[in-house]
Amino acid sequence: MKRALVIGFMILVIAPLTWAAGETPKKGGSLIVCVGDEPPGLDPTASASAAIDRVVYSNIFEGLVKTDRNGKFVPGLAAKWDVSADGKVYTFQLRKGVTFHNGETFNAQVAKWNLERGAAEGTKNAHPEFFRAIEKIETPDEFTLKLTLKDVNSLFIVQMAEGDSVMLPMKGFENTAAQPIGTGPFKFLEWKRGDSVEMARNEKYWNPQLPYLDKVTYRFIKDPSAQVAALKAGDVDILGWILAPEIAMGISRDKKFKVLSGASTSEVIMSTNNKVKPFDNKLVRQAIAHAIDRKTVNELVVLGYGTPIGSHWSPITPFYVDLTKKFPYDPKKAKELLAKAGYPNGFEATIKLPAIYPYANKAGEVIADMLGQVGIKLKIEIVEWGFWLDRIFKQKDFQLSMIGHAEAWDIGIYANPNYYFQYDSQEFRDAYNQALKATTETEQAKGFARCQEIIATDAVNGYLFASPSLSAMKTELMNWWKDYPTIALDCTEVWWNK
Amino acid sequence: MLRYLAKKLITLVLLLFLVSITVFSVLFVLPGDPAQIILGINATPESLASLRADLGLDKSFLGQYGDWIGKLLVGQSHQSIHYKMPVFELVLSRLAVTGPLALLAMLFAVAISIPLGIYAARHQNQRGDVTVMAFTQLGLATPEFWLGILLILLFSVQLNWFAAGGFPGWGTDPWGSFKALLLPAFALGVIRASILTRLTRSSMLEVLREDYVRTARAKGLRESTVVYGHALRNALIPVLTIMGLQLGQLLAGAIIIENVYFLPGLGRLVFTSIGMRDLPVVRDIVLLMATAVVSVNFIVDLAYAYVDPRIKLK
Numbered sequence: 001m002k003r004a005l006v007i008g009f010m011i012l013v014i015a016p017l018t019w020a021a022g023e024t025p026k027k028g029g030s031l032i033v034c035v036g037d038e039p040p041g042l043d044p045t046a047s048a049s050a051a052i053d054r055v056v057y058s059n060i061f062e063g064l065v066k067t068d069r070n071g072k073f074v075p076g077l078a079a080k081w082d083v084s085a086d087g088k089v090y091t092f093q094l095r096k097g098v099t100f101h102n103g104e105t106f107n108a109q110v111a112k113w114n115l116e117r118g119a120a121e122g123t124k125n126a127h128p129e130f131f132r133a134i135e136k137i138e139t140p141d142e143f144t145l146k147l148t149l150k151d152v153n154s155l156f157i158v159q160m161a162e163g164d165s166v167m168l169p170m171k172g173f174e175n176t177a178a179q180p181i182g183t184g185p186f187k188f189l190e191w192k193r194g195d196s197v198e199m200a201r202n203e204k205y206w207n208p209q210l211p212y213l214d215k216v217t218y219r220f221i222k223d224p225s226a227q228v229a230a231l232k233a234g235d236v237d238i239l240g241w242i243l244a245p246e247i248a249m250g251i252s253r254d255k256k257f258k259v260l261s262g263a264s265t266s267e268v269i270m271s272t273n274n275k276v277k278p279f280d281n282k283l284v285r286q287a288i289a290h291a292i293d294r295k296t297v298n299e300l301v302v303l304g305y306g307t308p309i310g311s312h313w314s315p316i317t318p319f320y321v322d323l324t325k326k327f328p329y330d331p332k333k334a335k336e337l338l339a340k341a342g343y344p345n346g347f348e349a350t351i352k353l354p355a356i357y358p359y360a361n362k363a364g365e366v367i368a369d370m371l372g373q374v375g376i377k378l379k380i381e382i383v384e385w386g387f388w389l390d391r392i393f394k395q396k397d398f399q400l401s402m403i404g405h406a407e408a409w410d411i412g413i414y415a416n417p418n419y420y421f422q423y424d425s426q427e428f429r430d431a432y433n434q435a436l437k438a439t440t441e442t443e444q445a446k447g448f449a450r451c452q453e454i455i456a457t458d459a460v461n462g463y464l465f466a467s468p469s470l471s472a473m474k475t476e477l478m479n480w481w482k483d484y485p486t487i488a489l490d491c492t493e494v495w496w497n498k
Numbered sequence: 499m500l501r502y503l504a505k506k507l508i509t510l511v512l513l514l515f516l517v518s519i520t521v522f523s524v525l526f527v528l529p530g531d532p533a534q535i536i537l538g539i540n541a542t543p544e545s546l547a548s549l550r551a552d553l554g555l556d557k558s559f560l561g562q563y564g565d566w567i568g569k570l571l572v573g574q575s576h577q578s579i580h581y582k583m584p585v586f587e588l589v590l591s592r593l594a595v596t597g598p599l600a601l602l603a604m605l606f607a608v609a610i611s612i613p614l615g616i617y618a619a620r621h622q623n624q625r626g627d628v629t630v631m632a633f634t635q636l637g638l639a640t641p642e643f644w645l646g647i648l649l650i651l652l653f654s655v656q657l658n659w660f661a662a663g664g665f666p667g668w669g670t671d672p673w674g675s676f677k678a679l680l681l682p683a684f685a686l687g688v689i690r691a692s693i694l695t696r697l698t699r700s701s702m703l704e705v706l707r708e709d710y711v712r713t714a715r716a717k718g719l720r721e722s723t724v725v726y727g728h729a730l731r732n733a734l735i736p737v738l739t740i741m742g743l744q745l746g747q748l749l750a751g752a753i754i755i756e757n758v759y760f761l762p763g764l765g766r767l768v769f770t771s772i773g774m775r776d777l778p779v780v781r782d783i784v785l786l787m788a789t790a791v792v793s794v795n796f797i798v799d800l801a802y803a804y805v806d807p808r809i810k811l812k
Contacts, residue, residue, distance in 0.1 A: 040536045040580045040774060048538030122548045126541040178582040193581045193588060194762030194770070195665060219664065221760045225647060226663055230760075233654040233662035356773070386530020386775050393539055394531065407540055 025478065029496035030215035032196075033489060034227055034236040038220040041177035042191065044163035045118065048126035050406050050487045053163040054241055055197050055218045057488040060101075061166035061182035064092055064111065064145075065157055071316050071408075071485030073157050077106060077167055077183060078145070087152040087439035092145040098206045100169040101187040108139035114167050115147075130159040152437045154444045158409050163487065185211035185492045196220065212495035231257065231472060238473035238480065240489045244358065245303040251472045261305050262483035264469040265314045265408035268306070268359060270351070270367055270462030271392075271401045275422040278347055279399060285459035287337035289327035291374045292367065296329075298465045301362045305468035311456040314466045316485050317408045319448040323456040323463075334374040346375020351400040353380060354388040360402040363464060367402070393420045404467055406487060411451050414460065423460045503800075510796055517788040522563050525777050531555070532579050532775040553579060566781060576778035580771065585782045588767065595665055596756075596763035599679050599686070600748035604741065606687025607694055612737075614691075615698025616725065622703060630695065637692030646685040646758040653681060663759040682759045686752060690744050697737050705733040746791070 039051040044061060058066060066076035075081075078092040098106040117123065118131035125131070133156065136148040149156060159165060172181040180188045183206070186199035196219040201211055219236055221227050224244045228251065230236045239247075243259075252259040270292075278284045294308035307315050310323030338346060353364040361382065368378040378400070383391070392398040398420075405413075415432045417424035431454055435447025456463070469484040476498040481490060533549040534541070550556050554565055569576060575584035618630040654662040660681055666674040705711065706729055714724045753765035760766075764783065771779040 038580075038770070041582045047536050048540050049536060050538070124545060124549060124552070126537045126545050128542060128545060192667065192762065193583065193591065194766060195667075195760070219760075221663070223757055223760070226650075226758055226760055229647070229650045229655055229662040230664070233650070233658065235654075235661050235664055384530075385773060386528070386535060389534045389539070390529035390531060394534065405539075410540060413540070 023497065025212050025493070025495040026497065027212050027495070028214055029212075029498075030217070031213050031238070031477070031491065031494065031496070032217045032219055032236045033238050033240045033491070034219050034221050034230060035241050035489065036220070036222050036227075038194065039197075042180045042188070042197070043176040044166055045168060046124040046126075046177060048164065048407075053487040054489050056180060056182070056184075057163045057166070057486070058184060058490040058492060059186045059216065059488075060180050060184045060188055060199060061163070061168075062184050063160055063162070063165045063167060064094075065161040065165075067161045067486035067488070069481045069483065069485070069490075071318060071483070073161050076161070077111070081157075083439075085439075087154075087437075088149045090147045090149070090156065092147070094143040094145060095206055096143055098183050099204055100172065100181050100183055101202060102169060102172040102181045104169040104171055106167065106169075106183055107142045108145045109142075110170055111145050111167060112137045112139055113170050117168075118165070125164055127159070127162070127164045130162070130165060133159075152439060154436050154438045154447070155409060155412075161486070186216055189215075194220070211492050213491060216491045218489075238471060238477055240471050240480075241469075241484075243470040243472055245305050245468070245470060248305065248470045248472060249303065256475060257472050258475050259470065259472045260480060260482045262469045262481070263307055263314065263316045264406075264467045264484040265317060265486065266404040266406040266467040267309055267312055267314055268301075268363060268402070268404045268464045268467055269312065270363070270464060271398075271403055271421050272461050273396060273399055273420075273422060274424070274460060275396070276399055278341070278343060278349075281341050282458060283337050283341035284343065286327065287334040287341065287374065288371065288376070288462055289459040290330045290334035290337065291371055291376070292327075292462055292464070293329040293370060294324060294464060297363060297366050297370075300366045301359055302465065302468055305470060306465035307468075308465050309463050311452040311463055312405070312411050312414065312461070313448075313452045314408060316466075316483050319445045321449045321452050323452060326456050327459065331374050338374065338376075343375070346377065348377045348379065349399045350379045350381055351402065352383050352388070352392055352398050353402050354385055355382050356385045357402075357404065359404065359467070364402050367462065367464075396420050396422060400462075408486060411448070411455070414451075414455050421461055423455070423458070425454065425458065428454045428458075506796060506799060510792055513792055514785070514789060517792075518567060518785055519563075521781055521784045521788075522566065525781060526559060526562070528775075530775045532777060535775050536579065566778075570782075570785075576782060578771075578776055578779050580774045580776040580779070585779050588779065589764070589783060589786065592762060592764040592767045594668060595679075595761055596749060596752060596765065598676075599683055599752060599756075599761065599763060600745060602679055602683035603686035603690065603748055603752075604745055606684055607690040607744070608741070610688065610691040611694035612698055612734075615695045615737075616702055616730070618695065618699040619702035619706065620725065627699075630699075634692040634695045637689055640689060642685050642689045643754045643758050645688065646682060646755050649681045649685055650758075663761070665761050678759070678761070682752075682755045682761060686748065686755055690748075693744075694737060694740065697740055698733065701733040701736050702729065705729045708732075746794075749787075749790075 037051040062076045064078040068074045079095045081092045118125045135150045138146040187202045189198040298306045415429045431450045438444040438447045575586035618627040621627045756763040756766040
């Protein structure tokens, strides 16, 4: 375990240095990226599936705002924007000379149409509320977009940077799921069902310096051992997502490859049904929080590559507060709290684990052992993904489960008492609304810190660790993202040093 | 003959109807909402409802069944929820991988098993026979995915002779596509060869004890003429039956090896489609496979009737 940490640390330290040694990027070459899941269609405005964003976000499609490799919100199709003092009016100056891959021009009219489409009745967008927050859309000239919000929304820019908010062409949008047309640095070539998605450099990209690569192929290989074989045999150049930690260790010993270990926005939590006995009792949940040794969980489940968390917020998302000390590992305290809650001899419960996520299964076993030591006997049930969505997520028929919540900035799910863990707290809802209404960065930081704190204190779920972002690639591949602060595998600035 | 044919045809249609009802019902009660799987866990209820309506999932059991069968009857293809293309095209493109893979695997199996089986039978209980039998035992005990991984490690990672998996497509790279099928076909073929070798051997041993073989030998024919000219043909009949069954299995169920070599074949399509609740794809493929099996049996029945006139009278 120590060695894993040392290797991980070395990678963290050395990798940025090798980039910094920085030759100027070279143009040309093609890249084959291995990802685990094949997306269900290629339209990010018609599904919140992470597998879609991992292929198309910032590669084929762009929104007004982009998330960069540091988690910052940078100009995308909007060259810059201003927010009025009351926080309600956003004025975007759009980039000039942007065309879609089919030749259509991007301007304020197109942006307006896209925003209206997301808000329309019967929209297929998974997040219509992003767009319904807008009261009025004005286009004073061809490249100015003035949005007036119904209310202050400190997450508005965050939402405009999501995959759900990318811009589609007004004429060529109909068949986006199969034939995507965007403004991005790469244009779609072909989707070989069951095998790969291919894209080629967009010669007319608005930034003439980019991209560096001529061609990018996303190949879908689910089986971890097949992934490694493909990398070692040279069939793919990089394992971008998802790399199993056990494999990362093996590959990092091979001089032909390098492993980047960063952080992602996926918080792995032991989801807890706050409405069923005995988990409706806060003392029980707090006892569990004390019974979990997060450091050990992180080491056993992801070989120490992840980061322990104490609340539902990833360390690479702005405004993060470290709350891991709130409930330090203390089995004695846990037992005391259980006794106080009326369970001096513990109790039995069932944890349902989704079979498709190996980390969830491993974490389930580790947690079952830890809780067993304070008298809570867990029965493990492994369930298929469709079953999980139906029984656990939709019907809330569970006591405990285990899942990674991939989206950044998703703490708002705690404000919804009908969400599957059924947390119902007016205090949190007030705090969240206040955070949303904050107009300055200091206020926002304070507001979101408060939100993190409330759910940590209430021990709503078992907060375990933020998933690592592990990628393994040929050593000549440069400038790949180390952290994944948003759900994307952005190849815009990636280049070959050979 | 006509009455017989009509009777058989009616049974065939009834059988397919029952299969369609069963397939549909089983998938209907399967927990898991395709709309939820597509939209993800943070989707709003409104988007979910809208997509469900779009996919026709808001209709009643009979309504959905009618939609499905109705389209099939008029020869219209359904749309895959996951892949956003007609199921018919999808299945055809997958058959272009799985079909050749199954044939190639059978070719390997036959090329290995028939000569080995004959050799073992002719040297019964001698050292050669014992060695061959030991290897077939090993082959029977080896899981095909493991053999597949071993082959990748040797031929792809170490020697770099083959790609570790994937399928470039017949259109873009015919030779590369053929090469991509060789390792998985070999892995599938070797395992099946173990069964066929044992079968060929025992069947051959039985035939070699027949009177006509003794007669042939008594006539003074050379041993090779006796074995290959007279005994082999009869010995192969049970082997062919099993081979037919194996070929059917290979077409439907090369799921594991297709995952190891990430080949876009029919087996993997069914597998991922069930996981993604891509119900139109699953339903159509299961019905297609059922139709294939039923039709083959139908043809066999007809063939029996043709060969043996007594069957018609029943």
